[in-house]
Amino acid sequence: MTSHDPRATTASEPVTPDHPSTEPVVEYQERLTVAWWMWLVVLFVGAASFIALAPINMAVGIIAAVVIMVLITLILHLGSPRIVVTDQDVRVGRAYIERRFVGEAEPLRGDAVRVARGPELDGRAFMNFRVSIPDMCRIEIVDPVDPTPYWLTATRHPEELARAINAGRPTDSA
Template sequence: MRYEERLTVSWWVWLIVAFVGGAGFVAVAPISTVVGLIVAAVLVVGIGLAVHLGAPRIVLTDEDLRVGRAHIEREYVGAAEALRGAEARAARGPGLDGRAFMNFRVSVPDLCRIQIVDPVDPTPYWLTATRHPDELARAINEGQRRAVSSAPR
């Protein structure tokens, strides 16, 4: 495994989950405090599990690249570029190619643009959120250099 990251949500999303649980308690507590506590617990645990288990993973191996449920063989992965700040905002907005594969997360502002070099795939690149765009781009680009240098001549 060359790189692995799980795109978990930021701390402030957990505040929203707690707020929803509190709202469930407040809605049901006038009827029964015990039922209100049960509703709050079920909401917090249910939403918390959905948020945690639904977090996509980025996994780069010598064989393939996986982002969430999408995967592509390593031979079709081109150069990668880390995007932060204004570059990332532009890549998400006016600079976005509608054919690109996109994996955005509201709580992860940085991106990595990964070129796709498969001649039959109309997807020009993958654009994925990552907390470590430089590390992901470095891992992809190092693997690409290794594959080029070990190719038969």
């Protein structure tokens, strides 16, 4: 007996209004990569390892410099959190929440970021700060069983992130 994956489509089951796709539609995504000056640090560390090992053996110095720079680059890339907003959920790094539990998103810049990170910060909030990214977005959480009042995440495009989240919110009907 074979099992049928309802998400899978075949030639006889095209994605149409009669057979909607259950794959999430990405509405916004961003990788919070490190600042440009961090790559200078990577080059410096590679050069330092070459200088330290080249007097012993030139080939070892070159190989060590390249391996160290590649490893640091991989760590920096893989350690950079992603923000992904789909029609089904919102993800920031490893944290995710279904869209139905997401309230209003508010873009923050300048002094509003300082206030949100400081005097107004709720210790129960999920925080994703990045030193090299000054702008943020506050995302309200409306899950009645989740004690987290909001997510506060760094973003290079706070207005676009807030727009993507707010566009998927249900509208209030009077």
